[in-house]
Amino acid sequence: METKAFQKIYTKVTQITKATCTLQASGIGYEEMATVNGRLAQVVKINGDNVTLQIFSGTEGIPTNAEVIFLGRPPVLKVGEELAGRFFNAYGQPIDGGPEVEGEEREIGGPSVNPVRRKQPSELIATGIAGIDLNNTLVTGQKIPFFADPDQPFNQVMAMVALRAKADKIILGGMGLTNDDYLYYKNVFDNAGALDRIISFVNTTENPPVERLLVPDMALTAAEYFAYDKKETVLVLLTDMTLYADALSIVSNRMDQIPSKDSMPGSLYSDLAKIYEKAVQFPEGGSITIIAVTTLSGGDITHAIPDNTGYITEGQLFLRRDSDIGKVIVDPFRSLSRLKQLVIGKQTRKDHPQVMNAAVRLYADASNAKTKLENGFDLTDYDVRTMNFAREYSNDLLAIDVNIDTTMMLDKAWELFGKHFSKAEVGIKQEFVDLYWPA
Amino acid sequence: MEKNKLTTGKVAGIIANLVIVDVDGPVSQNEICYINLGGVRLMAEVIKVLGTKAYTQVFESTRGLKIGESVDFMGHMLEVTLGPGILSRNFDGLQNDLDKMEGTFLKRGEYTAPINVDQEWPFTPLAKAGDSVMAGDWLGEVKENWIGHKIMVPFKFEGKYTVKSVKAGGTYKASDTIAVLTDRDGREVNVSMVQKWPVKVPIKAYTDKPRPFRLMETGVRIIDTMNPIVEGGTGFVPGPFGSGKTVLQHALSKQAEADLIIVAACGERANEVVEIFTEFPELDDPRTGRKLMERTTIIANTSNMPVAAREASVYTAMTLGEYYRSMGLKVLLLADSTSRWAQALREMSNRMEELPGPDAFPMDLPAIISSFYARAGYVYLNNGSTGSITFIGTVSPAGGNLKEPVTESTKKAARCFFALSQQRADSKRYPAVDPIDSYSKYLEYPELQEYLAENISPEWLANVLETKNLLLRGKEAYEQINILGDDGVPIDYHLRYWKSEVIDFVILQQDAFDKIDASTPIERQKDMLGKVLEVCRTGFDFESFEEVNPYFKRVINVFKQMNYSLYQSGDFKKYEAELDAIIKERKAA
Numbered sequence A: 001m002e003t004k005a006f007q008k009i010y011t012k013v014t015q016i017t018k019a020t021c022t023l024q025a026s027g028i029g030y031e032e033m034a035t036v037n038g039r040l041a042q043v044v045k046i047n048g049d050n051v052t053l054q055i056f057s058g059t060e061g062i063p064t065n066a067e068v069i070f071l072g073r074p075p076v077l078k079v080g081e082e083l084a085g086r087f088f089n090a091y092g093q094p095i096d097g098g099p100e101v102e103g104e105e106r107e108i109g110g111p112s113v114n115p116v117r118r119k120q121p122s123e124l125i126a127t128g129i130a131g132i133d134l135n136n137t138l139v140t141g142q143k144i145p146f147f148a149d150p151d152q153p154f155n156q157v158m159a160m161v162a163l164r165a166k167a168d169k170i171i172l173g174g175m176g177l178t179n180d181d182y183l184y185y186k187n188v189f190d191n192a193g194a195l196d197r198i199i200s201f202v203n204t205t206e207n208p209p210v211e212r213l214l215v216p217d218m219a220l221t222a223a224e225y226f227a228y229d230k231k232e233t234v235l236v237l238l239t240d241m242t243l244y245a246d247a248l249s250i251v252s253n254r255m256d257q258i259p260s261k262d263s264m265p266g267s268l269y270s271d272l273a274k275i276y277e278k279a280v281q282f283p284e285g286g287s288i289t290i291i292a293v294t295t296l297s298g299g300d301i302t303h304a305i306p307d308n309t310g311y312i313t314e315g316q317l318f319l320r321r322d323s324d325i326g327k328v329i330v331d332p333f334r335s336l337s338r339l340k341q342l343v344i345g346k347q348t349r350k351d352h353p354q355v356m357n358a359a360v361r362l363y364a365d366a367s368n369a370k371t372k373l374e375n376g377f378d379l380t381d382y383d384v385r386t387m388n389f390a391r392e393y394s395n396d397l398l399a400i401d402v403n404i405d406t407t408m409m410l411d412k413a414w415e416l417f418g419k420h421f422s423k424a425e426v427g428i429k430q431e432f433v434d435l436y437w438p439a
Numbered sequence B: 001m002e003k004n005k006l007t008t009g010k011v012a013g014i015i016a017n018l019v020i021v022d023v024d025g026p027v028s029q030n031e032i033c034y035i036n037l038g039g040v041r042l043m044a045e046v047i048k049v050l051g052t053k054a055y056t057q058v059f060e061s062t063r064g065l066k067i068g069e070s071v072d073f074m075g076h077m078l079e080v081t082l083g084p085g086i087l088s089r090n091f092d093g094l095q096n097d098l099d100k101m102e103g104t105f106l107k108r109g110e111y112t113a114p115i116n117v118d119q120e121w122p123f124t125p126l127a128k129a130g131d132s133v134m135a136g137d138w139l140g141e142v143k144e145n146w147i148g149h150k151i152m153v154p155f156k157f158e159g160k161y162t163v164k165s166v167k168a169g170g171t172y173k174a175s176d177t178i179a180v181l182t183d184r185d186g187r188e189v190n191v192s193m194v195q196k197w198p199v200k201v202p203i204k205a206y207t208d209k210p211r212p213f214r215l216m217e218t219g220v221r222i223i224d225t226m227n228p229i230v231e232g233g234t235g236f237v238p239g240p241f242g243s244g245k246t247v248l249q250h251a252l253s254k255q256a257e258a259d260l261i262i263v264a265a266c267g268e269r270a271n272e273v274v275e276i277f278t279e280f281p282e283l284d285d286p287r288t289g290r291k292l293m294e295r296t297t298i299i300a301n302t303s304n305m306p307v308a309a310r311e312a313s314v315y316t317a318m319t320l321g322e323y324y325r326s327m328g329l330k331v332l333l334l335a336d337s338t339s340r341w342a343q344a345l346r347e348m349s350n351r352m353e354e355l356p357g358p359d360a361f362p363m364d365l366p367a368i369i370s371s372f373y374a375r376a377g378y379v380y381l382n383n384g385s386t387g388s389i390t391f392i393g394t395v396s397p398a399g400g401n402l403k404e405p406v407t408e409s410t411k412k413a414a415r416c417f418f419a420l421s422q423q424r425a426d427s428k429r430y431p432a433v434d435p436i437d438s439y440s441k442y443l444e445y446p447e448l449q450e451y452l453a454e455n456i457s458p459e460w461l462a463n464v465l466e467t468k469n470l471l472l473r474g475k476e477a478y479e480q481i482n483i484l485g486d487d488g489v490p491i492d493y494h495l496r497y498w499k500s501e502v503i504d505f506v507i508l509q510q511d512a513f514d515k516i517d518a519s520t521p522i523e524r525q526k527d528m529l530g531k532v533l534e535v536c537r538t539g540f541d542f543e544s545f546e547e548v549n550p551y552f553k554r555v556i557n558v559f560k561q562m563n564y565s566l567y568q569s570g571d572f573k574k575y576e577a578e579l580d581a582i583i584k585e586r587k588a589a
Helices: A154-164 A179-191 A209-229 A241-254 A268-276 A304-312 A352-374 A381-398 A406-420 A430-436 B221-226 B245-255 B270-279 B308-325 B338-351 B365-373 B405-413 B422-426 B446-455 B460-484 B491-508 B522-537 B545-564 B570-586
Strands: A013-016 A020-024 A033-036 A039-047 A050-055 A068-070 A076-079 A104-107 A143-148 A169-177 A198-204 A233-239 A287-295 A315-322 A327-330 B008-015 B018-023 B031-037 B040-050 B053-058 B070-077 B079-082 B120-125 B138-144 B147-152 B161-166 B170-173 B179-182 B188-191 B195-198 B234-238 B260-266 B296-301 B330-336 B377-380 B386-395
Touching: A033 A050, A076 A209, A104 A209, A143 A154, A143 A304, A154 A169, A154 A179, A154 A233, A154 A287, A169 A179, A169 A209, A169 A241, A179 A198, A198 A209, A209 A233, A209 A241, A209 A268, A209 A287, A233 A241, A241 A268, A241 A287, A241 A304, A268 A287, A268 A304, A268 B338, A287 A304, A304 A315, A327 A381, A352 A381, A352 A406, A381 A406, A406 A430, B018 B031, B018 B070, B031 B053, B040 B070, B079 B308, B138 B161, B221 B460, B221 B491, B221 B522, B234 B245, B234 B405, B245 B260, B245 B270, B245 B330, B245 B386, B260 B270, B260 B308, B260 B338, B270 B296, B296 B308, B308 B330, B308 B338, B308 B365, B308 B386, B338 B365, B338 B386, B338 B405, B365 B405, B386 B405, B446 B460, B460 B491, B460 B522, B491 B522, B491 B545, B522 B545, B522 B570, B545 B570
Parallel strands: A143 A287, A143 A315, A169 A198, A169 A233, A233 A287, B234 B386, B260 B296, B260 B330, B330 B386
Antiparallel strands: A013 A020, A020 A050, A033 A039, A033 A068, A039 A050, A039 B008, A076 A104, A315 A327, B008 B018, B008 B070, B018 B053, B031 B040, B031 B070, B040 B053, B079 B195, B120 B138, B120 B170, B138 B147, B161 B179, B179 B188, B377 B386
């Protein structure tokens, strides 16, 4: 960190806890940044002359005569075209061996967009994955998380979505990413030749957890620069938001706040909303779309983190291993994209909504038939056919390794309908049946 | 009330948006003050006083604020400005006009005038010189959209006044004096079209608040038929995420039989408000033929806007509602969601280090919620006319668990309970209002029972209760079938189950995205319920249980086609005849 000649250096720390230290100082702004023996810290409380600093990397080894220098500014990121293709840590410092980025300094965690200056999201994002494009279509300006168990391949799916999404910029905010996963992302983007449109802010498991709190704000400040100033389509990937929320609870615990549900801070909803609501479609063209990962413990979505997330985001995506085909699929029952109504059948073929619903309904019938079978009841001919349909539907459309465009997905669905069912059983509007029912 | 010199102070402590101020004079609880931050003034509200220290909650981010900055107290509580020009505006929680704000991003410390006081309105006097008047009495009227906007004696006026003069009909600016009143001591007071009122104090310019008794039509069958809400009634909609709270709220705001709708988007998604901004100016209000936006006012404090203003937003919305109620209008107030408001209270209580109640919510949460719901109601105004505020709030229970403090406190305050069920949402049975758990206490009101008998039909209530009972019996039969297997129960159980399914598919489920089905007038609801009950009361002959399922699927299908057809149209009658034919096939001799 740069020090300027006239900066005052304080050396009398009066109180030290696990995450904070307190000293006497005056003329300090709230949320101002400081360094304590070279470690970055931020003002979290001022009471008269007593200023409490949260030290991001922890207070281990901080002495009472530590050198404290106030930087006179909140956390900032230097923004500019040069960000593209670079890797940064949670403070926005390069970790790829490259030079410092030159550009305009922007405060992170800035103000929100006036709701009357937003545009209703309306542009479809194609990912090639039918479990998403066919059943849970994504739209620019949307915010949606994967609710996944830690052993599921959500990082792979996210990387795939990011690369296929045709975004001008992809911004990765990695929180508590294992070093292996970090290198995975780096390799995938590198191999795809996409590095020049990727910007990464990464806090790995090797870094102190509290630093993570800066990552989403850094990533979204960069995103706002490209989406608002440059009118680009920006996709922000945030993984893993559960580890972000855990860091919030660590801080609130150390600040002696009363925990609410699941030991999370009472402000969890607002804290998460502040991040997710940065997703926006600007009328002038740029957009920020957020795809996040929220890992679950044992699939429990009633835990405070996924629960609050679900109330904020516009839907959620679930991955599941389908034992019948031995592949990971996007779960058609529990996944939901709230904004799909804005584009399906409008920017895609007109039969899209009907085909989507019919296929999911038949898939549900198959799942009932399966339960019947497991309970030892006899199957009807229809039951058997739904189960055959379900297996092919799962394999040819829901599996995450499928990569086709939406029209091909619809054609495939019609092909499966024709193969296993009568027209009446499928129950789609006559005009579409006339057009698409396979001969 | 009056203070010659306003109190000032200096910032002495900062913890997030809780700022402690050293004051040099008297301050009152809930007084508004402005904190200076490098040329910007941040609005804050006093929430606790300890000696010379005033604890204030700031409605904006406090980033960069320093100790010693000056603070100016205003001598009044948080107020809204009331006057013509409020309708169809988009305000934030503090009644700033969002459309007047410059730039794409909200700048802190930017406050815009809620109404344009220079706008001219065509005024018609309603009072005349010599009239004796009191707060809330109508002095005149201006046309705001299609509403006769009453210009009233300001609510702050106490006791009796005499009208000295009222302006003749003509066009005046909102800020012009339109009447001069004299109080008992002969002092003259000028009255303009604009007045102010503190949001946390209920406006009580009415003579009587009876028990509500008039049905408020919403066009949503599961509400109107099964769990009706009344003009001036209260209701709440709890439900886990993804269960369709917002779709239901939007349906109510589009269809409800109200003169105007105030939507408080409190701590929810910005894109949902954008949906209203985008769609309502395009949609027609079937009652007036005008655009829906003309009767809609939005108070938007979305989840990323300052948390403290969330609490203010619901009070602002309620106060605007009370203002229009005093004009003799039917107001529907929707708040989505009151849980976010409660969470804002929790954050602040936490920062003040108060001892927490259940789930870390403040101890007085139930009291705060019930006194807020109590502001709704049907009233007789001073001049004998009536007005109402019907309030429906949504609740977002953590983890979908209805045994949490906000849901439980609201249950005690609201009279209608529209429980959204995850299970119904998962099986795409929308609106996912649980038919068994939900209730409307108003059905037990003799006043409403009388009203229903007179305005719908004498046997309506008995029919509704019979329907509820059939649903319950159907559910019991379904459970038995699941335990004992299809062939382990008498055929009668299958019949009972499928009759309840007919009610479910035809009456309870409704397609909010279909032009015709989205809204059902009460006359049609009465007709359809009659038809459905006719089927339910019919005895059927079946050889085996396997015949029951496909038969009733046909019945349901024809009923659904009826729901999708224009009422009493050729198609509708064709399906009706088809239905009768199907019923005859299996009718027991």
